[in-house]
Every structure is written in structure tokens, then in C-alpha cells.
Amino acid sequence: MVEMEDLVQSEGAAMEFPGTCRAVEAWDQGWPQSRQEFESFVDVFLDRLVRIAFHRLGSMEDAEDVVQDVFVKAYADRVRLRRVRRVGPYLYRMVANACIERRRGRRVLSLEELGPEDLPDRQSEVQEQTAAAEFIQRIEQLLRRLPERQAEVIRLKVLDQFTFAEIAEIVGCSLPTVKSRLQYGLQKLRRIIPQTREESL
Amino acid sequence: MNCKTFRKRQVEMLDANPDPNLLRHAETCTECARELAEARALLTALSPIQSPYRESNLKERIMSKVTELETVEDMKRYRGWLPRLSYVAIALVVIGLLGGWLLQGRPDSAFTILAQAAEASERLGTIHIVAQMRTVPHDNFDMIVPEGDLVPVELWKVSGETAKWRIEKPGRVAVMDGNEIVMLIKPGDASPMAVKASPGAGIAQWLAPLLDVNSLFQREQEIAREEGARVKIESNGPTTVLTIQAAAQGDYSESDYMKNKSILMSDNVRVYTFDSQTHRLLGLQVYVNTGKDNVLVFKTDKVEYDSQLSASLFQLDVPKDAIWYKTPDEMGLPDNSSLSPKQVAEAVFQAMAAEDWDGLRGFAGTLADDPKLRDYVGGLQVISIGEPFKSGQYPGWFVPYEIRFRSGDVKKMNLAIRNDNEKKQWMLDGGF
Numbered sequence: 001m002v003e004m005e006d007l008v009q010s011e012g013a014a015m016e017f018p019g020t021c022r023a024v025e026a027w028d029q030g031w032p033q034s035r036q037e038f039e040s041f042v043d044v045f046l047d048r049l050v051r052i053a054f055h056r057l058g059s060m061e062d063a064e065d066v067v068q069d070v071f072v073k074a075y076a077d078r079v080r081l082r083r084v085r086r087v088g089p090y091l092y093r094m095v096a097n098a099c100i101e102r103r104r105g106r107r108v109l110s111l112e113e114l115g116p117e118d119l120p121d122r123q124s125e126v127q128e129q130t131a132a133a134e135f136i137q138r139i140e141q142l143l144r145r146l147p148e149r150q151a152e153v154i155r156l157k158v159l160d161q162f163t164f165a166e167i168a169e170i171v172g173c174s175l176p177t178v179k180s181r182l183q184y185g186l187q188k189l190r191r192i193i194p195q196t197r198e199e200s201l
Numbered sequence: 202m203n204c205k206t207f208r209k210r211q212v213e214m215l216d217a218n219p220d221p222n223l224l225r226h227a228e229t230c231t232e233c234a235r236e237l238a239e240a241r242a243l244l245t246a247l248s249p250i251q252s253p254y255r256e257s258n259l260k261e262r263i264m265s266k267v268t269e270l271e272t273v274e275d276m277k278r279y280r281g282w283l284p285r286l287s288y289v290a291i292a293l294v295v296i297g298l299l300g301g302w303l304l305q306g307r308p309d310s311a312f313t314i315l316a317q318a319a320e321a322s323e324r325l326g327t328i329h330i331v332a333q334m335r336t337v338p339h340d341n342f343d344m345i346v347p348e349g350d351l352v353p354v355e356l357w358k359v360s361g362e363t364a365k366w367r368i369e370k371p372g373r374v375a376v377m378d379g380n381e382i383v384m385l386i387k388p389g390d391a392s393p394m395a396v397k398a399s400p401g402a403g404i405a406q407w408l409a410p411l412l413d414v415n416s417l418f419q420r421e422q423e424i425a426r427e428e429g430a431r432v433k434i435e436s437n438g439p440t441t442v443l444t445i446q447a448a449a450q451g452d453y454s455e456s457d458y459m460k461n462k463s464i465l466m467s468d469n470v471r472v473y474t475f476d477s478q479t480h481r482l483l484g485l486q487v488y489v490n491t492g493k494d495n496v497l498v499f500k501t502d503k504v505e506y507d508s509q510l511s512a513s514l515f516q517l518d519v520p521k522d523a524i525w526y527k528t529p530d531e532m533g534l535p536d537n538s539s540l541s542p543k544q545v546a547e548a549v550f551q552a553m554a555a556e557d558w559d560g561l562r563g564f565a566g567t568l569a570d571d572p573k574l575r576d577y578v579g580g581l582q583v584i585s586i587g588e589p590f591k592s593g594q595y596p597g598w599f600v601p602y603e604i605r606f607r608s609g610d611v612k613k614m615n616l617a618i619r620n621d622n623e624k625k626q627w628m629l630d631g632g633f
Contacts, residue, residue, distance in 0.1 A: 035267065035271070038267065039264065042260055042263055042264070043260070046259065046260055046263075050259070064259050064262075067259070067263075068259065068262055068263050068266060071266075071267075072266045072267060072270060075267050075270060076270055142247075154247070157215065157216075157244075158244050158247045158248045159247075159248065163216055163217050164213075164216045179210075179212050179213065182212050182215070183211070183212040186212070186240060186243060186244070189243060189247075190239075190243060193243075
């Protein structure tokens, strides 16, 4: 069993979100209009969008389907969207919305159905892709107990590793609102996660 | 900063570059540091260590979908091409039925396939192509006769510092021995004629690029850009089929005489089959749209790579009785560049009528030395000479004529003359 303090010490550096991809700034060419532009556009955003979708769906297959659909829609609507200047945030919003649509088709587990294994357990976070998927699904089960606006800010901050400023742009609200949503969301999560389970972290 | 303010703004510590005042308070206040540690631990517990990995072909899948989308867009755009039908429905049915079929309105992906084929060809030692072409056995390598028979054509190439190649059909063979090209024309009922040419000479402008995928790529790219060819790609497991539908090249505003006389001067469909793994060319079929039918004018029967080729293939034994062709310029004959196309035709026929072989050399070079030609044309009578015209991609002129031979036979045709050389010297080029 790993104590919380151990985690803080051993993984504190991880909280600096190393390796965060600044894809938001990486594209400043406006909405792609040609096939050539679109291919570069896919190159810039593909990995990031798949991660975002995976963090919301917990299934790589579903994540890839969603991202594929979003990109095809992005190309199909390219004329209509040519006035969009902040392409990155708009695209992230498209993916987040598509994930919400995808999740609506799924059955949500009730509280009674959640067992101890439903808490994130970092020790069991093995290298396998399936384990990563299970981990995301457990996180998602917790986040579903929060108001969606708070859950989405937590996803963007914790899972997708965006800065507050980027989150404000993606969500379309002010910076203070982002901070308050994150703060209230985290407070509620602390209450939701029972003390016994917290110790198991 | 006091504890109340810190707790209110604690969440900022979770973002990049937090306020230094927050950092200082966390260092000095044990209680606030503990709360911050708990918050960080919670976020750490929620954040995945391992990034998911995606399928490597996701981008390809997306671009394929985009291509399907473009197909539908193209079909809408070219609605007039197939009246009375629903084009979007057709596109969807085609895509649905054929699965891997991807119709493209632009040639980008086609260029990729050809570029891969060109790259693959750079690693080849030898290539051997066995094919059939609707052509005249002893006539120009690029000539096609859509209503004619299929004639066997064979091509060989060995790579090296200076590539060697051989192209052959029953009445004509050309060999590049690494230094120069020698072509032997064997009309059957006349003396063979041998021609020497530099490596850059257009001896077989359409056939030769099949042995050199780089030049094939370049040619198709130019055609697609300049002529707006339509491209279709079928990716079907082990093979990739690239279909290029191109309009006839050249100017036919004066006359369509040259239409359908070569593949490039015809409305045609070229179907290249590539190995999906090695990107090598596996086969090619060419269909010409004559206005009535789509006629198969060229097809490969076998494409063989890295087989053992005999060195003798790249040495041409020219018969002793062959006439080596020399142009009037090479023979140092008088300049005739000031003549008009019609005057050239008149001078040629006058020389034949008068059996003035020196005069004929001035236009036909050593061709005038062929005894069978002299016997054929000597003493002819000119019935009429028409107005010169141009057609297709041919760089020279055609002059309509009607003549009567000594035997009494009458011939009506178009004399081909050209002066696309540095000195603008007129030469007899065919049509006889």
C-alpha cells in the first residue's frame, strides 16, 4: 500500500505536467480548407485528440471512432468553419461534445454496483493498455457524480493537462470560473471518496 | 498572505507558474502545505501515468474517409456528367460495394503511389516487361492503331551507372547500350534502316518510361497538373490499382488527324497495378476511347524483376545491308529552312517525279538512297497538293497530297514534314 505522502514525494514532479503538448498554439493557420492543409492539421492534433477522447470514454476503440468522426466533420464543414480563428479550442470542444454524445448511449453504473476496485489504484496501474482503459473508466465513474461543468474542468486539467487559460478558452468561460469549478469539483471528490478508500491510495 | 487567502487561491498552485506569494506561504505554513499536498495527491491519483497509444493507421483511416467525402463532393460538382441519375447515391453505392475503392478528384495520393513506385524501382537490378500493343509492327514505337491487331512488344532494362535497355516489336528494335541508342527498322519488303540517337532522343516516348518509373511518375504528374486527369485508386490488400483517365494531349483545332494515333494523343484510361507491399509496378492496361468504344490498346502480360538478363540483349547486330540514316543536316546538304511547308511538299514530290535523288536527299537524308524506295516513288505524278495543317502534339506539319505511281496506282495521304531542329532544316518524316 502506498501512502498519500509517498505519492506526493515520489510523483510530485508529475504535477508539473511534463510533456504537455501545446497543440492549442501549434496551429495558427485558421480552419484548413485544402486537403494538404487538412493533412497537416490532422498531424498536429491527432494524438492529443485521441488522448482527450480516451480520457472521456475509457475505450481506445471508441476514442478513435469519435476522433475520426470529428475530423471528417471538420473537413465536411470546412467552408462553414473557415471563420474560426482559434482552431484548437474549437476542435477540443467538438471532441468533448462528441464524447458526451457517445457516453449517452452507455449504461451508467449505479453506486451500489461500484466496488472497492472502482477506486483508482495506482499500484494496479500496469503497463497494459487494458489497465489504462480500466483506470480511465474508474475515474469517469467518479467524475460522473460531479456536476458536468466541474467534471469537465477536472478532465481538462488532470487528464488532458491543459493550463487554466487554455481551459477557459476551450470551455468558453472566464479564468476565475475555471479555478472555482476546479476547486469545488476537487472538494466534492474528496467527500465522495470514502476515507477508507483514500487510505488505499 | 494569510491562510484564508491561500485556501481561496490554493487551486492556482495546480497550474503552471503559480504566484510566488502562494509558494512562499506553502513553505512557511504547515497546515496549508498539508492541504496542498492532499489536493496534489488527489490529482495525482486521478491522473493516468501511462498515455494511451493509438492505432498507427488512424490517420490513414481518416484520410480515406476524407477521400470518400471528396468523392461525394466531386460527384455533386460534376453533376452534369451523368444526367438523370443521383450522383451522391451512386458514389455511396460504389464506395459501399467496392469497399476499398476510393475515387479522388485530385491526384495527390496518386503521386504518392507513383513516388513509392519510383523509389522501389531505384532498388531494382533488372526489369523485363512482356506486353501487347495495337500498333503497326515496323512503325513508330508510340503509334497505336485502335482498330488494328495486338502486336507483341517486349522491354528489358538493366540498372547501373549507365542504364541499358532494349525495346522490341516484330518490325522495330531499339537498344540503349549505355552510351547511345541504336534503332533498327525492319519493314520487311524494304532494306532495313538503322538510326543512331542520343540517350535523350525520343525514340519511344511512351514506352520507354515504363522501364523508368521516375520518368513515368514525372510524366503522369505533368499530365495530371496540366491536363487535369481524373484519378481513381483501388487499394485491395496485396495490390493497389491506380487508374488515370486523361484527355488527349495536343491541339486538334485545325484537324483531328493525329487523334488516337498514340496513347498520349487519345482520350484514354491507364490502369496501373502496384504491389501494395513493395510498391513495384505489376501491370498496366491502357484503353482508348474512340468515341464509339473503349478499346484495349496496350496490356502487359508479364512484369519480371531482378531476373537474369543476357548481356547480348543490349548489343544490337545491325545487318550489313542496312542503310544508316543521316539527316540532311548531318550530310551537310544545303539549307532549306526558308521554304514554306507547302513548298517543301512540292519540292519532295518534284524530286521523286524527276528521280532527282540528290534533290530528295536534301529533305530525306540517306532515306533517298534506299533502292526499294527509289523504285516505289520514281517517276510518280502529282495530282494535287493541299494546304498544310497541324494536329495534336506533332511538332511538324501535314501536307495533304494525291499522287499517281508509275504503276497507275493512286495514293491519297498526308505527308509529314518537320523542322523542329536547331537550324530549322526541313525533313521528310513520314506519311508515305
